[in-house]
Amino acid sequence: DQQVKQNSPSLSVQEGRISILNCDYTNSMFDYFLWYKKYPAEGPTFLISISSIKDKNEDGRFTVFLNKSAKHLSLHIVPSQPGDSAVYFCAALLTGANNLFFGTGTRLTVIP
Amino acid sequence: DTEVTQTPKHLVMGMTNKKSLKCEQHMGHRAMYWYKQKAKKPPELMFVYSYEKLSINESVPSRFSPECPNSSLLNLHLHALQPEDSALYLCASSYTLAGETERTSTDTQYFGPGTRLTVL
Numbered sequence: 106d107q108q109v110k111q112n113s114p115s116l117s118v119q120e121g122r123i124s125i126l127n128c129d130y131t132n133s134m135f136d137y138f139l140w141y142k143k144y145p146a147e148g149p150t151f152l153i154s155i156s157s158i159k160d161k162n163e164d165g166r167f168t169v170f171l172n173k174s175a176k177h178l179s180l181h182i183v184p185s186q187p188g189d190s191a192v193y194f195c196a197a198l199l200t201g202a203n204n205l206f207f208g209t210g211t212r213l214t215v216i217p
Numbered sequence: 218d219t220e221v222t223q224t225p226k227h228l229v230m231g232m233t234n235k236k237s238l239k240c241e242q243h244m245g246h247r248a249m250y251w252y253k254q255k256a257k258k259p260p261e262l263m264f265v266y267s268y269e270k271l272s273i274n275e276s277v278p279s280r281f282s283p284e285c286p287n288s289s290l291l292n293l294h295l296h297a298l299q300p301e302d303s304a305l306y307l308c309a310s311s312y313t314l315a316g317e318t319e320r321t322s323t324d325t326q327y328f329g330p331g332t333r334l335t336v337l
Contacts, residue, residue, distance in 0.1 A: 148330045
C-alpha cells in the first residue's frame with residue numbers, strides 16, 4: 106500500500122517558469138516531509154524539508170507547501186533551470202520512526 | 218558537509234560469490250541506513266543502525282548481512298545472492314533518531330551515490 110503518492114510521473118516546464126510538483130499522503134502520523142532530487146544511477150540529493158507543524162518552508166528557488174487537512178504537499182521551483190531536470194521524490198517520516206516512505210517520483214524536464 | 222560515500226560504484230558478482238558494500242560518513246551522524254532501489258521504483262528500507270546497533274531489519278533475507286564496525290562505517294555483506302537482487306543499493310545517514318528530540322531538520326537523511334549491483 107503506497108502511503109506517499111506522486112500522481113504525475115512526468116512534468117515539462119519552460120526555462121524561467123515555475124515548476125510545481127505535487128505529493129499526497131494517506132497516513133496522518135507522518136510528521137516530517139522531505140523532497141529529494143535524483144539523477145539516474147545516483148543517490149537522492151536532499152533539497153528541502155518541512156515539519157508537520159509548519160505550512161511553508163523556503164530555501165532559495167525552492168519552496169515547499171504543506172496542507173495537512175488535505176494531506177498534500179507541493180514543491181515549487183522558481184525560476185526553473187535546465188539543471189533542475191531530474192526525478193523528484195517526496196518522502197515522509199512517521200512519528201517516532203526513522204524509515205523514509207518515498208513516493209514514486211516525478212520526472213521534471215526543464216526545456217531551454 | 219553532507220557527504221556520504223559508497224564503494225564500489227559498480228559491482229558484478231556471481232551467485233556463489235561473497236562481496237561487501239561499504240559506506241562511510243564523517244558528519245557525526247548517529248543513524249545509518251541501507252536502502253534498495255529497483256529500476257523505476259522508489260527506494261525501500263532494508264536496515265537501520267543506531268549507535269552502531271541494528272535497530273530495524275525490514276525482513277531482509279539472510280543472504281544480506283549488515284555490519285557497523287564504528288560510528289562512521291556501515292558495511293553490507295553479500296553472499297549467495299539471486300539475480301533478482303540486482304539493484305541500486307543506497308546508504309544514508311542522519312544525525313538524530315526519532316524520539317530523541319522533537320522532529321527537526323537533524324532527522325534529515327543524506328544519501329550516498331549508491332552501488333549498482335548486478336548478480337549474474
